[in-house]
Amino acid sequence: MFPVNILNYFKLILEKTRSLLKEQIKRLNIMPDRGIDRAAMEEEADQEEEFVNQQSAAHTLKERLADIDSSLVNIKKGKYGICSKCGKQISAKILKIAPESKLCQDCKKKAREKTNNR
Ligand SMILES: [Zn+2]
Numbered sequence: 001m002f003p004v005n006i007l008n009y010f011k012l013i014l015e016k017t018r019s020l021l022k023e024q025i026k027r028l029n030i031m032p033d034r035g036i037d038r039a040a041m042e043e044e045a046d047q048e049e050e051f052v053n054q055q056s057a058a059h060t061l062k063e064r065l066a067d068i069d070s071s072l073v074n075i076k077k078g079k080y081g082i083c084s085k086c087g088k089q090i091s092a093k094i095l096k097i098a099p100e101s102k103l104c105q106d107c108k109k110k111a112r113e114k115t116n117n118r
Pocket of ligand 1: 083084085086087088103104105106107108
């Protein structure tokens with residue numbers, strides 16, 4: 001386990017990132033302006049595409065938010081920084097880059113190799 005001061009440091013970063021993400025998601029969820037003027041069909045299609053892009057961006061952010069939420073829960077439970085796959089301690093170096101990490105360096109690498117081989 002990490003010392004309390006380091007845990008508090010990660011907690012602070014996680015909470016900060018969490019509120020930032022929430023704001024970004026809120027902004028993305030605002031529906032694009034759909035006027036009653038349907039004459040410009042092409043423009044409509046562009047808006048549709050933009051909306052889909054926004055939705056997928058919002059989805060990515062929501063996934064990250066969920067990771068952050070579970071990291072914050074794990075801090076409370078005293079299980080923060082433990083790899084969800086192999087149960088090893090995730091190095092502080094990784095957590096400093098991505099405090100919501102659920103996997104250790106080895107498992108992350110393996111997961112990445114799997115994706116690349118698809
Ligand atoms: Zn692992």
